[in-house]
Amino acid sequence: MREAFLVKVASNPVIAAVNDVKKFEEALESKCGIIFLLTGSIFNLGTLVEKARQHENLILVHLDLLEGFSRDAISLKYIHDYIHPDGIITTRNSLVKKAKESNIFVIQRLFLLDSLSLKTGIKAIRESKLDAVEVLPGLMPGIIRKIVKETRAPLIAGGLIEEKEDVIDCLKAGAIGVSSSNSSIWQL
Secondary structure, eight states, X not given: OHHHHHHHHHHOOEEXXXXXXXXXXXXXXXXXXXXXXXXXXXXXXXXXXXXXXXXXXXXXXXXXXXXXXXXXXXXXXXXXXXXXXXXXXXXXXXXXXXXXXXXXXXXXXXXXXXXXXXXHHHHHHHHSOOSEEEEESOOOHXXXXXXXXXXXXXXXXXXXXXXXXXXXXXXXXXXSEEEESOHHHHTO
16 A cells, blocks of 8 residues: 555645545545545545545545544554555554554654654654654645655645645655645645
8 A cells, every 4th residue: 555655646746635524525526646534424434435436546534533433443443444444644653553563554643843743753753664654734844854854754744735835845845745625736
């Protein structure tokens, strides 16, 4: 799955971050090819994943943001075994570890608020065997360069990506892709 993800993001580095189910259809019809599902529930997750597959999109679900599921290893296993997304996104180190133990494609989402969270984030990336990291907010080219240089992990910039220039700046800094909930960015 890691190779398929890297190939898909290389062909189009813009990832549709869907935080409202009403925008899901628009994401399916976009040129993105990869969807980060930041919403959903126990009632609609299977349907959303299946629709993404029918449109030949990779879909990764943000386990921490789903309704009706615990944020634990049991939910991770259930979602992987019965709903079959292409991977998961989580902020939790323990779930990254469990995902890798179960051979599940995982992206760790890091919120960088200050120098301590940057230092802690770099340490977590080095110690885990994650497949990629998503850094928020994404509008920090210097920080993107630092993380890529120090970890060599595939990095996705997310959060506050609003314009074409933001996408270009992130990619120039070393990000392999950008995720955005701004649907106008999906059409780049």
